[in-house]
Amino acid sequence: MPDTRVFDLIVEHTREVVPELEGHRFAPSDSLRDLGANSIDRAEIIVMTLESLSVSIPLVELADAKNMGELADLIHDKSAV
Amino acid sequence: MTSLRSEGRDVVVTGLGVTTAVGQGKDAFVAALLEGRHAFGSMQRPGRLPPAPSTDATAAFLGAEMEEPSLPGSIAARSVRTASLSARAALATLHEAWHEAGLDEADPFRIGLVVGGSNVQQRELTLLHARHADRPEFLRPTYGMGFMDSDLCGFCTEQFPIRGFAHTLGGASASGLLAVLQAVRAVQSGEVDVCIALGALMDLSYWECLAFRAMGAMGSARWADDPAAACRPFDRGHDGFVFGEACAAVVVERADGRRHPAPYARFRGGGRALDGTRNPHPSVEGEVAVVQAALREAGLSASAIDYVNPHGTGSPTGDAVELQALARCGLDHARINATKSITGHGLTAAGALEIVATLLQMREGKLHPTRNLVDPLDETFPWVREKAEDCAVRTAVSLSMGFGGVSAAICLEKC
Numbered sequence: 001m002p003d004t005r006v007f008d009l010i011v012e013h014t015r016e017v018v019p020e021l022e023g024h025r026f027a028p029s030d031s032l033r034d035l036g037a038n039s040i041d042r043a044e045i046i047v048m049t050l051e052s053l054s055v056s057i058p059l060v061e062l063a064d065a066k067n068m069g070e071l072a073d074l075i076h077d078k079s080a081v
Numbered sequence: 082m083t084s085l086r087s088e089g090r091d092v093v094v095t096g097l098g099v100t101t102a103v104g105q106g107k108d109a110f111v112a113a114l115l116e117g118r119h120a121f122g123s124m125q126r127p128g129r130l131p132p133a134p135s136t137d138a139t140a141a142f143l144g145a146e147m148e149e150p151s152l153p154g155s156i157a158a159r160s161v162r163t164a165s166l167s168a169r170a171a172l173a174t175l176h177e178a179w180h181e182a183g184l185d186e187a188d189p190f191r192i193g194l195v196v197g198g199s200n201v202q203q204r205e206l207t208l209l210h211a212r213h214a215d216r217p218e219f220l221r222p223t224y225g226m227g228f229m230d231s232d233l234c235g236f237c238t239e240q241f242p243i244r245g246f247a248h249t250l251g252g253a254s255a256s257g258l259l260a261v262l263q264a265v266r267a268v269q270s271g272e273v274d275v276c277i278a279l280g281a282l283m284d285l286s287y288w289e290c291l292a293f294r295a296m297g298a299m300g301s302a303r304w305a306d307d308p309a310a311a312c313r314p315f316d317r318g319h320d321g322f323v324f325g326e327a328c329a330a331v332v333v334e335r336a337d338g339r340r341h342p343a344p345y346a347r348f349r350g351g352g353r354a355l356d357g358t359r360n361p362h363p364s365v366e367g368e369v370a371v372v373q374a375a376l377r378e379a380g381l382s383a384s385a386i387d388y389v390n391p392h393g394t395g396s397p398t399g400d401a402v403e404l405q406a407l408a409r410c411g412l413d414h415a416r417i418n419a420t421k422s423i424t425g426h427g428l429t430a431a432g433a434l435e436i437v438a439t440l441l442q443m444r445e446g447k448l449h450p451t452r453n454l455v456d457p458l459d460e461t462f463p464w465v466r467e468k469a470e471d472c473a474v475r476t477a478v479s480l481s482m483g484f485g486g487v488s489a490a491i492c493l494e495k496c
Contacts, residue, residue, distance in 0.1 A: 016162070017159070017162065018159055019157075019158040019159050019162070020157075020158075020159060040222055040223060040226070043222040044163075044221055044222050044223055047219055047220075047221060047222060048221075050218075050219065051216070051219035056218045056219075
């Protein structure tokens with residue numbers, strides 16, 4: 001992936017919301033759900049990421065992402081950052 | 082009339098927790114009380130400073146603000162991130178009471194929780210609304226849970242195994258005492274064996290401070306240059322209440338349940354009454370009614386009461402009405418001080434905080450001084466004034482009143 005900025009932001013906010021993952025080495029194939037983030041945590045991480053990017057995307061349009069990499073790609077594509 | 086006590090439903094207090102601006106934890110709190118050490122000043126929390134431009138009418142609000150509540154390591158950082166100050170204070174306070182009462186040994190399904198207070202997170206809501214006013218699309222999803230006071234119940238029951246019931250109970254400044262009475266009734270009824278009453282920290286924003294000042298409830302224009310002198314319950318120089326951040330927890334349980342080595346006190350009686358008004362004004366009739374109800378349930382005469390912990394906010398009307406009510410009930414012989422002269426008015430926390438203060442004084446065999454009581458409204462009451470005094474208190478009555486015509490009283494007896 002040429003631009004890791006979105007993925008890095010997702011990681012940063014995931015560490016904030018789920019501090020237990022402080023030492024975890026994140027990979028695009030990681031699933032937030034499998035890492036222990038519940039549905040509210042996941043929504044929180046996404047909104048924090050969108051705010052960091054100053055882009056507004058309805059959460060429903062990001063619901064199909066299977067893992068953090070797909071989520072980063074979706075946000076990237078929909079926001080044209 | 083059948084007495085619940087005679088059916089073996091005696092209720093005792095087995096644990097206390099307290100977080101205030103003058104000390105966190107019972108040891109620090111009781112030391113501050115007995116020394117009469119205050120923490121009043123110009124309040125500085127973000128969201129509580131008057132909006133600019135500052136004029137006389139919006140000069141900084143006087144009050145007492147607590148240090149960051151010290152949370153035990155057992156509470157996950159993940160939970161704390163989105164916990165309001167009210168929730169953090171609740172967790173720290175409950176932790177102290179929980180461990181003193183040894184509740185890890187109790188059946189979680191037989192433990193209840195009553196959180197006294199409503200609209201307790203106003204300052205944090207004000208900050209959040211301001212932060213997102215021009216970018217509402219980024220409002221955090223957790224706001225959907227966090228704006229409700231019942232979120233405190235969620236935090237507490239997530240961190241402590243309480244599985245009986247948990248809910249909030251709003252009764253303005255009587256909330257804390259009403260929560261304790263509700264907890265007692267839940268144990269007496271047999272619904273649970275143990276119940277925790279928590280007087281929640283009411284986190285005022287500048288909006289509530291402005292309104293309290295505008296309605297004449299909150300001091301203190303008169304003492305603006307001397308914050309230490311502003312809070313003066315029952316003194317002729319009083320001009321309204323002075324806010325003090327606080328949170329307090331009281332664990333009550335069946336006396337015939339788990340063996341507890343040293344309960345603080347036995348519940349003897351309680352009373353609640355209404356004046357039928359939405360106004361802030363108290364009434365002698367309402368206050369007399371609740372004290373008499375508490376004494377009646379206790380089966381005690383007024384002369385048997387050693388100590389009164391009054392509501393005593395520093396409100397000119399409230400202080401005068403309360404002394405009239407106490408005199409009419411025949412309680413003008415009992416030793417009396419004013420906890421709010423040291424802590425400030427904890428609003429929703431006050432009733433629970435003052436029960437904690439009452440029980441700690443009982444255990445110490447000492448009564449704390451009343452700060453700023455230079456010229457008492459009524460000299461005939463046996464006030465504890467400049468210095469703490471030794472006093473063996475066996476029986477005590479505490480009162481709380483709230484806007485909307487709420488009066489409440491409780492009678493406790495040392496075990």
